[in-house]
Amino acid sequence: MPRNKRVVTTVAALAGLITVGSIAATAAIPAPTPNGFTQDxxxxxxxxxxxxxxxxxxxxxGDGMDDSMITAARNYEYGAGGRFPALDALPFTGAMTTYGLKVGSGPDYPIAYVSDSAPTASGWSTGKKTVDGRLSQGPSTASNVPGEDYETVLEKYKKQGKLVGNITTSEITDATPAAAASHINARACQGPTDMTNCAEARKVNGGKGSVAEQLVDNKVDVLMGGGASRYAQATDAGSSVLAYAQTTHKYRLVSDAPGLTSVTSLADGPVLGLFANGNLTPMYQPLVATAVGAGGPSTKCTPADRGNQPDLSAMMTKSIELLDNPNGFFLQAESAMIDKQEHASDICGAIGDLKELDETVAVALAYQEKHPDTLVVVTGDHAHSTQIVGGSADDGKQLATVQTADGDPMTVAYSTNAVGSDHTGAQIRVAASGPQAANVTGVIDQTDLFATLLGRTPSTMPGTPVTPGTPGTPGTPTPTPTPAKPAVSTVSAASIAKEVLARRGLRVAVAATGGQKVTIRLVKDGRTLVSKTLGSTGGRVALRTTKAKIGKVKVVATVTGAGGSVTDSQRVRVTR
Structure with a gap:
């Protein structure tokens, strides 16, 4: 089947009935033994x-947190047979692909098999793919040409009236936290004096401003991390971003751990925590790999002096305290220094911040235990080149060895660069607990998280009672479940040339559940130009027609089943 490079959003596991037989899960119950599990x-x-x-x-x-880095940190902290208390206890686990796009003429953009944190974070934030360096904004012809702004999960929840938070151990304006609540063509445009590659985005030119300005303009209720130097920069209007945040949006500044403790409510305004000029200090002192090998069989990682900087788990505890309210909240938290220390080939730095991520997950799960209507999702943004190797001198360009909790040496290698290391294109772990957590199982794409984070259309569990009664009690009939309402979703290019539509067709991806038949149509002013029928779960199709004129058309997908009919549509512009 011809591949449509523009239709890159994986439309999988959408509002589906999830049965136990389809689930790949980690051990939340009971702990494994050397002989395996004794019970099903x-x-x-x-x-x-x-x-x-x-x-x-x-x-x-966990920025840069793939299975290899998780394993290395687990080996060091708990041994080969150990488990992270929180991260490894999440009941539903899957694998997630992280590819992105490259700039081009469009609407078919080349695939980028290895992406940076900007498009990967934009993927789960918006449900759509984009290009390297771009934050929650669509692809375009060149890196300095802005794309279409895509609304994010955080922004959608804010509109719904939920409280929202965004915390990190990097600069709050760095790519991963920035993608949650800003839209710009280059991730480097973090502050108003960093806008060389984002001229159109400057406020003086009618744009939304730098990342630092956009984060506060989006009125994120809790913003915490590093990046004080970005907020000290002067805006186009003259004042600093910090002064603008305080006077225009009533943000209250918190600059250290004691100050964080003193904040007890959002009643007096949103909170802006800036705990370092740049990134926060990693939890462990560095052990940087070298060509001849750093560390040794007895080397241990040493805690770093972090001064009065709060760790991520403390930020998580305070954020939940501030955001908790009857209407609900959305909170994104990033352990950023895993990736940054991997780039530096610093194995101890990366291990320490992955351990801190586990402690942060533990805080979230403790809250979830008392509030079971809370979904907790834990994942990375991309893979990295950290690899556990045998220990020979030729196992990597750079090597480092530490002594694990087993008392044995573990050697890691970095081989993407002669000095430092870089991202890879491997799939990464995604895990979850709570309502709709089962949607992360199997192999999904980052963009699929978007629907799960927003909450999918609930499905009906097999055997779920739908009328009052006590099924299983003698004399009480077991009610027949009402058929679930079908669900359908479509993804296509936002625009297509008239000639391409006639020659190759508009390629559309359709995902459906709960129906027997899916019909996909291309409609113009209420008139169907072309129609095709797909199976019960949808699929991919090319809608080819010579009848379309320049202007807007609509892709309409309808799924019909025992629970009724449901339609989803998407507008497409036909160009010359």
């Missing part, structure tokens, strides 16, 4: 499937 876990796992929409959503990101 299906019943316990089934109890944790909850199709309801979550009230609260906590997304925890």
């Amino acid at each position: 876990r299906s019943a316990e796992l089934a109890k944790q499937i909850n199709p309801a929409k979550p009230r609260n959503v906590i997304l925890i990101i």
